Amino acid sequence: MSLATIDGQRAALESGEITSVDLVQRSVAAINQLQPVLNAFITVDAEAALAAAKESDARRSRGAAFGPLDGIPIAHKDIFCTDGLRTTCGSRMLENFVPPYDATVVARLRRAGLVNVGKTNMDEFAMGSSNETSYFGDVTNPWDTTRSPGGSSGGSAAAVAAGIVAGATGTDTGGSIRQPAALCGITGVKPTYGRASRYGMIAFASSLDQAGTLTHTAKDAALLLDAFCGFDPRDSTSLDSPMEPISARLDDSLAGLKIGVAEAFYDDGLASGCRDSLELALDELRSLGASVTSVELSNLYLSVPTYYVVAPAECSSNMSRFDGIRFGHRAAGCTDLAELYTRSRSEGFGDEVKRRIMTGTYVLSSGYYDAYYLKAQRARQLISDDFARAFASVDIIVGPTTPTPAFGLGDKVDDPVTMYLNDIYTIGANLAGLPALSVPSGLVDDLPVGIQMIGPPLSEARLLNAAHRFQSVTDWHTRVPNVSTGDGK
Amino acid sequence: MPLSQADVQHIAALSRLAFDEQELADFQTKLARIVAFVDQLTAVDMEGVEPMAHPLDLTQRLRADDTDETIDRDRYQQNSAEVADGFYRVPRVIE
Numbered sequence: 387m388s389l390a391t392i393d394g395q396r397a398a399l400e401s402g403e404i405t406s407v408d409l410v411q412r413s414v415a416a417i418n419q420l421q422p423v424l425n426a427f428i429t430v431d432a433e434a435a436l437a438a439a440k441e442s443d444a445r446r447s448r449g450a451a452f453g454p455l456d457g458i459p460i461a462h463k464d465i466f467c468t469d470g471l472r473t474t475c476g477s478r479m480l481e482n483f484v485p486p487y488d489a490t491v492v493a494r495l496r497r498a499g500l501v502n503v504g505k506t507n508m509d510e511f512a513m514g515s516s517n518e519t520s521y522f523g524d525v526t527n528p529w530d531t532t533r534s535p536g537g538s539s540g541g542s543a544a545a546v547a548a549g550i551v552a553g554a555t556g557t558d559t560g561g562s563i564r565q566p567a568a569l570c571g572i573t574g575v576k577p578t579y580g581r582a583s584r585y586g587m588i589a590f591a592s593s594l595d596q597a598g599t600l601t602h603t604a605k606d607a608a609l610l611l612d613a614f615c616g617f618d619p620r621d622s623t624s625l626d627s628p629m630e631p632i633s634a635r636l637d638d639s640l641a642g643l644k645i646g647v648a649e650a651f652y653d654d655g656l657a658s659g660c661r662d663s664l665e666l667a668l669d670e671l672r673s674l675g676a677s678v679t680s681v682e683l684s685n686l687y688l689s690v691p692t693y694y695v696v697a698p699a700e701c702s703s704n705m706s707r708f709d710g711i712r713f714g715h716r717a718a719g720c721t722d723l724a725e726l727y728t729r730s731r732s733e734g735f736g737d738e739v740k741r742r743i744m745t746g747t748y749v750l751s752s753g754y755y756d757a758y759y760l761k762a763q764r765a766r767q768l769i770s771d772d773f774a775r776a777f778a779s780v781d782i783i784v785g786p787t788t789p790t791p792a793f794g795l796g797d798k799v800d801d802p803v804t805m806y807l808n809d810i811y812t813i814g815a816n817l818a819g820l821p822a823l824s825v826p827s828g829l830v831d832d833l834p835v836g837i838q839m840i841g842p843p844l845s846e847a848r849l850l851n852a853a854h855r856f857q858s859v860t861d862w863h864t865r866v867p868n869v870s871t872g873d874g875k
Numbered sequence: 876m877p878l879s880q881a882d883v884q885h886i887a888a889l890s891r892l893a894f895d896e897q898e899l900a901d902f903q904t905k906l907a908r909i910v911a912f913v914d915q916l917t918a919v920d921m922e923g924v925e926p927m928a929h930p931l932d933l934t935q936r937l938r939a940d941d942t943d944e945t946i947d948r949d950r951y952q953q954n955s956a957e958v959a960d961g962f963y964r965v966p967r968v969i970e
Binding site: 483486578579580593619622625688691695702706709711712714716722723725726727728735740741744745747757758760764768801803806819820843 | 921957
């Protein structure tokens with residue numbers, strides 16, 4: 387098994403072929419080599435990573451490894467608080483913020499022995515679909531560096547696609563894991579809302595935000611998810627329900643799996659190459675024993691406008707904590723409190739964040755709440771009911787992840803609405819709180835595209851099972867982009 | 876409904892954000908575009924549909940009101956631009 391995957395690294399560590407120090411040194415060398423081209427990282431912690439790798443090797447050599455993943459290097463999206471390591475959320479506002487604690491996702495992966503090599507670049511406060519709103523510069527797509535890797539988890543996607551690390555964490559509020567995974571040719575998973583703890587994950591839209599994974603394979607995703615998902619008393623919306631190991635069911639047969647395909651996903655915006663790739667993928671799934679029927683998602687067309695009311699509304703509320711006083715950027719020389727708030731925020735936030743705060747403030751302001759926010763929460767119920775009806779007759783829904791392959795950097799920055807429409811297929815799962823993933827399903831004009839699988843609440847094991855079986859008969863997830871460490875997969 | 880410059884200024888004031896003339900004009904155009912886009916929702920009849928409170932229909936979990944962990948104040952305050960004697964310093968608020 388190659389060292390490109392977490393499972394391959396796990397096996398090599400177990401057999402003693404390689405040490406954690408070797409793996410971490412390889413990752414750090416790859417960051418140094420590719421950072422000038424990809425800009426996938428905001429902060430690199432080579433010294434601490436090597437120290438942690440040495441401890442891991444020592445544990446393993448005395449037979450006391452924390453678990454099978456002990457010693458494997460990963461990277462965290464810079465939205466997860468890391469104890470003692472700068473966490474910027476891609477913003478000038480938090481340029482110098484050093485969290486005094488770990489996010490639960492970070493703490494659990496640390497306790498499983500995984501080694502964090504650095505914090506990946508992202509759209510500012512996760513608000514963007516192209517990684518172009520980051521204060522720390524654009525990330526480029528390893529398949530074509532004139533193009534966007536997608537966003538907001540663009541740095542994590544680029545780092546995994548290029549082979550810098552075999553896995554990285556991300557967050558998905560409207561598609562921010564699945565869209566960059568599709569555009570970079572890797573696997574991205576967003577669990578059920580409440581499955582992964584939001585504690586220490588800097589909030590954008592609290593009713594939609596969910597932590598997940600970016601990896602090459604579904605199996606690797608399952609290994610990471612098993613290590614960090616599950617109930618956390620520190621997150622008031624964490625699901626307190628039992629969780630079977632996702633990785634235990636990967637090899638189950640797909641015979642009898644009922645797949646739903648929705649007409650709503652086949653709109654005019656779907657590029658013909660993405661459509662063809664989806665059809666071929668459905669054929670592969672049929673050959674594995676699944677049946678495909680059509681389902682109705684008649685309100686799905688409302689998902690983007692609904693999202694762009696709900697998400698900015700929650701954003702404007704969450705962003706109000708940035709007042710320049712306890713943490714974050716503080717403007718110099720202010721003479722009164724109002725000036726301190728206004729100038730600190732105006733200097734600390736970038737344009738897209740300001741636009742979303744403004745939109746959210748508008749839709750929540752006196753006289754507009756019923757017309758926008760309440761209406762959007764009603765539309766959200768309609769969309770959720772559509773999914774629930776569909777899942778009464780099918781096990782999972784399969785569709786495209788994105789309307790097109792990666793778009794050029796700069797192509798969509800002038801019109802926010804055009805950018806927002808790029809998330810048209812992914813947003814529904816967030817609004818309804820459903821688990822969803824994207825797996826590589828083909829190349830269109832030499833650029834990767836993905837298919838999306840959406841399941842009912844808590845169906846992660848079934849989704850990852852379908853994705854893993856799909857990857858056992860396809861090789862799109864093993865393709866190597868132009869910019870990579872050259873290690874191959 | 877078109878957004879006037881005064882509307883945008885009002886929203887900016889509520890948001891505690893300040894813009895110069897040029898930025899204000901740019902935000903006015905882009906916000907109007909976003910508002911026109913989300914206005915699609917107002918055309919849909921949703922009479923009788925309950926607004927969603929939680930995607931999985933759960934209610935807020937409560938915990939026992941017990942002391943568990945405490946924070947290290949000095950460490951937390953290292954992220955503030957200005958502290959003194961354990962307090963956060965701000966411009967004078969009482970004349």
